[in-house]
Amino acid sequence: MKELRMHGKGGQGIVVGGETLSNAFLNAGKFLAVMPSYGVERRGSDVTAFGRLSDEPVRENCMCYEPDYLVIFDPSQLKKPATYKGFVPGGVIVACGTDPEEVLSMGVKPSKLVMVDGIRIAYEVTGNNLTNMIMCGAFCRAVPELPMEALLKAIEENLPKNFQKTSILGAQRGHDEAVVYTYEIHGEHSKKAPAWTRHVLACREPEKPRYEAPWGNGAEKIVTVDTGTWKVVRPVLTEESCIRCGICATYCPIQCIRKGEDGYFRADLDYCKGCGVCAYECPKKALTMVQESEFRKA
Amino acid sequence: MEMEQKIPMMSPGLPMCAGCGMELVVRVLYDELKNDEFISFGGPGCALLTTKVSVPCYGTLFTNMAPSASGVSRELRRQGKDTVCLCIGGDGMFSDIAFGNLSAAAERGEHLLVVCYDNEAYMNTGIQRSSRTPEGAWTNTTPVGPRSIGKKKQQKPFSLLLAEHNVAYVATCSPAHMQDFRKKIRAARDASREGFAFLHVLAPCPTGWKSKPEIMIRQCRDAVNTNYFPLWESRYGAYHITVNVKEPKPVTEFTKTQKRFSHLSEEQIRQLQEDVDLNFEHLKKLCG
Numbered sequence: 001m002k003e004l005r006m007h008g009k010g011g012q013g014i015v016v017g018g019e020t021l022s023n024a025f026l027n028a029g030k031f032l033a034v035m036p037s038y039g040v041e042r043r044g045s046d047v048t049a050f051g052r053l054s055d056e057p058v059r060e061n062c063m064c065y066e067p068d069y070l071v072i073f074d075p076s077q078l079k080k081p082a083t084y085k086g087f088v089p090g091g092v093i094v095a096c097g098t099d100p101e102e103v104l105s106m107g108v109k110p111s112k113l114v115m116v117d118g119i120r121i122a123y124e125v126t127g128n129n130l131t132n133m134i135m136c137g138a139f140c141r142a143v144p145e146l147p148m149e150a151l152l153k154a155i156e157e158n159l160p161k162n163f164q165k166t167s168i169l170g171a172q173r174g175h176d177e178a179v180v181y182t183y184e185i186h187g188e189h190s191k192k193a194p195a196w197t198r199h200v201l202a203c204r205e206p207e208k209p210r211y212e213a214p215w216g217n218g219a220e221k222i223v224t225v226d227t228g229t230w231k232v233v234r235p236v237l238t239e240e241s242c243i244r245c246g247i248c249a250t251y252c253p254i255q256c257i258r259k260g261e262d263g264y265f266r267a268d269l270d271y272c273k274g275c276g277v278c279a280y281e282c283p284k285k286a287l288t289m290v291q292e293s294e295f296r297k298a
Numbered sequence: 299m300e301m302e303q304k305i306p307m308m309s310p311g312l313p314m315c316a317g318c319g320m321e322l323v324v325r326v327l328y329d330e331l332k333n334d335e336f337i338s339f340g341g342p343g344c345a346l347l348t349t350k351v352s353v354p355c356y357g358t359l360f361t362n363m364a365p366s367a368s369g370v371s372r373e374l375r376r377q378g379k380d381t382v383c384l385c386i387g388g389d390g391m392f393s394d395i396a397f398g399n400l401s402a403a404a405e406r407g408e409h410l411l412v413v414c415y416d417n418e419a420y421m422n423t424g425i426q427r428s429s430r431t432p433e434g435a436w437t438n439t440t441p442v443g444p445r446s447i448g449k450k451k452q453q454k455p456f457s458l459l460l461a462e463h464n465v466a467y468v469a470t471c472s473p474a475h476m477q478d479f480r481k482k483i484r485a486a487r488d489a490s491r492e493g494f495a496f497l498h499v500l501a502p503c504p505t506g507w508k509s510k511p512e513i514m515i516r517q518c519r520d521a522v523n524t525n526y527f528p529l530w531e532s533r534y535g536a537y538h539i540t541v542n543v544k545e546p547k548p549v550t551e552f553t554k555t556q557k558r559f560s561h562l563s564e565e566q567i568r569q570l571q572e573d574v575d576l577n578f579e580h581l582k583k584l585c586g
Binding site: 042043045223224226227228230231250251252253254256268270271273274277279280281289 | 306309310311312313314315316317318319321322325326329349350351352473474476504505510511512513514515516
């Protein structure tokens with residue numbers, strides 16, 4: 001039995017992507033059980049899904065702590081240590097990005113690494129950051145057990161009609177444009193026995209809240225979410241056309257646009273989610289939304 | 299020398315979707331109340347801020363928010379304090395589930411400041427129809443198909459219903475009219491010291507309205523300019539329109555940016571326009 005873990009952002013279709021892969025493996029005569037993990041179910045926040053691949057029907061449905069396959073749907077997940085946690089050396093990584101060093105620098109040892117510039121393809125095919133079908137296509141390239149026909153059949157049979165054309169195009173392009181890197185792994189790397197044979201609870205006991213009563217000192221329990229990593233586009237200011245009216249700061253939903261010492265209003269990119277309200281409301285169109293990948297290159 | 303670290307009143311990173319109207323509403327609300335002593339109440343929903351703000355925040359259930367806040371408010375008045383008791387909830391909470399208890403608190407004239415952000419469906423649970431969902435709109439429980447074409451019933455005019463309780467202050471606000479919104483927050487805060495104050499704020503939900511996040515403010519502005527969501531206030535039953543729209547636009551101006559209205563037939567649009575006009579006529583009669 002091989003284990004699979006998928007990482008991405010909410011709104012990228014991780015759950016649908018996992019289900020499509022599951023149906024594709026069924027078409028190929030294998031079984032893949034997929035379990036999505038719903039945390040804060042928001043567009044842009046981190047989403048994880050798990051899968052177990054076997055020749056027989058899969059009964060276990062706990063989380064995967066030691067995946068053999070890792071599918072990363074978004075470039076923002078590449079730099080997070082949590083993405084690679086428990087990855088078995090010698091496994092396969094399918095990642096959305098262009099630079100293999102970005103993955104290898106995180107200390108993982110895959111035998112096969114498949115990179116595909118999913119965000120660029122997604123913008124060309126669908127006009128947004130929906131990378132799920134592209135990554136499924138790239139996964140086909142990485143895993144010889146799954147022929148491309150099985151994936152295309154799964155898309156045709158299970159996805160709504162209005163998404164099928166772009167989905168098939170995306171999957172095909174993901175399969176064709178993926179770059180495969182292979183590495184030699186020295187030494188024996190064996191997986192630990194599966195969690196259910198070790199009598200380890202898959203669902204750990206939840207942490208006790210710091211305050212039993214709903215009343216407490218709020219100052220000590222304030223939770224901040226790293227929303228800066230959610231964005232796909234970021235606002236860039238053209239200073240020549242800015243009239244420093246501050247309308248962007250008024251309407252920013254996160255209220256992260258502040259007046260700087262030079263009088264210009266700039267967004268705090270640590271928290272900006274890239275919604276684009278500031279650029280849309282700017283009367284002089286001094287703000288433009290620029291793709292994050294432009295900055296990743298630089 | 300020891301540095302004194304300033305703790306922000308509200309977390310700079312809140313886990314809400316990009317372009318969330320509610321996030322702007324909540325942030326402006328807290329910003330406007332920052333110089334006052336206040337306690338926040340939150341129920342199940344996206345706006346439960348218990349762990350994200352440094353002011354005392356009390357998490358309640360749907361139905362018991364107004365009664366819980368009433369008890370806290372009464373005890374604070376007994377101690378001689380004029381702390382503002384701020385209740386934040388969505389349209390599902392205040393217009394459907396907790397409407398009875400909210401109405402009871404309004405009738406008793408409790409010293410509360412209740413803010414309802416209206417995204418016109420149960421968005422947190424996955425877009426189900428609420429009584430504030432407009433006619434014809436798609437939701438997961440009013441699907442578009444051979445047997446159903448969106449919601450069949452009108453919106454519940456629940457801010458008017460609350461104003462009819464003759465409470466201290468009731469107002470509708472839109473984040474696009476920011477000065478008007480901030481003015482109404484201050485007025486409601488002052489009114490909550492003498493009685494019940496209620497703010498009904500339009501808060502677009504890009505996820506549930508199936509629209510692009512960047513046009514969130516434009517949608518709020520269109521809602522006011524088409525008289526779909528007129529801005530008014532009422533003090534003890536004396537109504538007054540605060541933003542007069544000279545030439546109201548057709549309601550399609552508001553509906554065309556949202557995918558949840560994309561299936562509307564001409565007949566449905568005509569019906570929606572008729573109801574918007576009738577509701578506005580009714581409001582004008584109330585304003586005298």
